[in-house]
Amino acid sequence: MKVTVVGAGAVGASCAEYIAIKNFAAEVVILDIKEGYAEGKAMDLMQCASLNGFDTKIVGSTNDYTKTANSDICVITSGIPRKPGMTREELIGINAGIVKSVSASLVEHSPNTIIIVVSNPMDTMTYLVHKTTDLPKHRIIGMGGALDSARFKYRLAEALEAPISDVDGMVIGGHSDKGMVPLTSHATRNSIKVSEFLSEERLEQVAADTKVGGATLTKLLGTSAWYAPGAAVSGLVQAIACDQKKIFPCSTLLDGEYGLSDLCIGVPVVLGRNGIERIVDVPLSAAEKEHMAESAEGVKKTNGLLEL
Numbered sequence: 001m002k003v004t005v006v007g008a009g010a011v012g013a014s015c016a017e018y019i020a021i022k023n024f025a026a027e028v029v030i031l032d033i034k035e036g037y038a039e040g041k042a043m044d045l046m047q048c049a050s051l052n053g054f055d056t057k058i059v060g061s062t063n064d065y066t067k068t069a070n071s072d073i074c075v076i077t078s079g080i081p082r083k084p085g086m087t088r089e090e091l092i093g094i095n096a097g098i099v100k101s102v103s104a105s106l107v108e109h110s111p112n113t114i115i116i117v118v119s120n121p122m123d124t125m126t127y128l129v130h131k132t133t134d135l136p137k138h139r140i141i142g143m144g145g146a147l148d149s150a151r152f153k154y155r156l157a158e159a160l161e162a163p164i165s166d167v168d169g170m171v172i173g174g175h176s177d178k179g180m181v182p183l184t185s186h187a188t189r190n191s192i193k194v195s196e197f198l199s200e201e202r203l204e205q206v207a208a209d210t211k212v213g214g215a216t217l218t219k220l221l222g223t224s225a226w227y228a229p230g231a232a233v234s235g236l237v238q239a240i241a242c243d244q245k246k247i248f249p250c251s252t253l254l255d256g257e258y259g260l261s262d263l264c265i266g267v268p269v270v271l272g273r274n275g276i277e278r279i280v281d282v283p284l285s286a287a288e289k290e291h292m293a294e295s296a297e298g299v300k301k302t303n304g305l306l307e308l
């Protein structure tokens with residue numbers, strides 16, 4: 001199993017590190033445009049191998065796509081992150097050009113690859129990869145919901161004063177401050193609906209804190225987060241590489257599912273060796289349906305800014 005990660009910055013390096021530590025891939029190539037940067041990160045990570053007990057070979061590349069040839073999975077993290085006070089959507093002007101050229105180079109060298117898009121605004125960047133490459137839709141996956149769901153579980157555990165391992169929950173919709181749809185009606189603590197433990201008001205606070213999860217960290221860090229994003233990407237990569245058939249909310253091209261078409265947005269999917277193997281239809285409450293429709297409108301508005 002060969003995995004390429006484009007962008008050796010905060011998220012790309014974190015993602016490569018988690019993939020290596022989980023020890024399921026033979027090779028991880030990290031590629032960056034900055035001279036020597038990916039080679040440096042790869043060498044530093046390789047020097048963790050004996051300490052952390054992994055055999056994954058990590059290779060760095062300064063913009064040489066021949067090193068990425070025949071990758072089974074390619075992750076795109078190249079592009080600028082937001083600064084405090086910015087929205088993800090404001091990154092489109094710079095990141096669209098980067099994602100378009102990077103995805104073209106990746107597909108040229110790995111025509112059978114599965115692409116995972118991380119760069120923001122992620123749903124729109126995932127749509128852009130659909131529009132500009134000829135990869136089939138099950139091989140283009142946007143990562144956002146896996147991270148947002150991890151943040152939702154963190155906030156639920158905090159409210160419930162329970163261990164995170166007792167909590168389950170999922171966030172669908174657009175990966176944006178306003179567009180996320182935390183599915184509070186489906187969230188559980190050890191199979192019991194969380195509404196049995198928390199007031200409606202407290203649950204609304206959990207949902208609100210979840211939606212601004214990325215903005216909260218950006219304010220604290222001065223740039224956006226990387227540990228949980230890297231871990232979330234590695235979870236998707238592992239589910240595909242190991243054919244786990246796990247369900248994650250991922251951004252995917254919809255064609256009537258959830259009453260939506262011609263956009264990429266987060267919905268639950270089964271991930272296996274073929275990429276997105278199935279979109280899972282979850283019954284939504286009336287409020288969740290309304291939030292999903294509003295979220296889709298927001299994503300479509302951002303897609304409208306693309307020069308296709």
Ligand SMILES: NC(=O)c1ccc[n+]([C@@H]2O[C@H](COP(=O)([O-])OP(=O)(O)OC[C@H]3O[C@@H](n4cnc5c(N)ncnc54)[C@H](O)[C@@H]3O)[C@@H](O)[C@H]2O)c1
Nearest residue numbers: 007009010011032033078079080081118119120122143229
């Ligand atoms: N989808 C998500 O859940 C999620 C989570 C976190 C971050 N992000 C996004 O991921 C992106 C990266 O964030 P980061 O914190 O790692 O930023 P970063 O600045 O630390 O790293 C980005 C890297 O991309 C490289 N790069 C730029 N143009 C390139 C090109 N054409 N080819 C190859 N490499 C190129 C840069 O040199 C840099 O090293 C941002 O757009 C951020 O908003 C998304």
Ligand SMILES: O=C(O)C[C@H](O)C(=O)O
Nearest residue numbers: 082088120214215224225
């Ligand atoms: O918040 C950001 O801009 C980065 C990322 O999308 C995140 O949710 O951490």
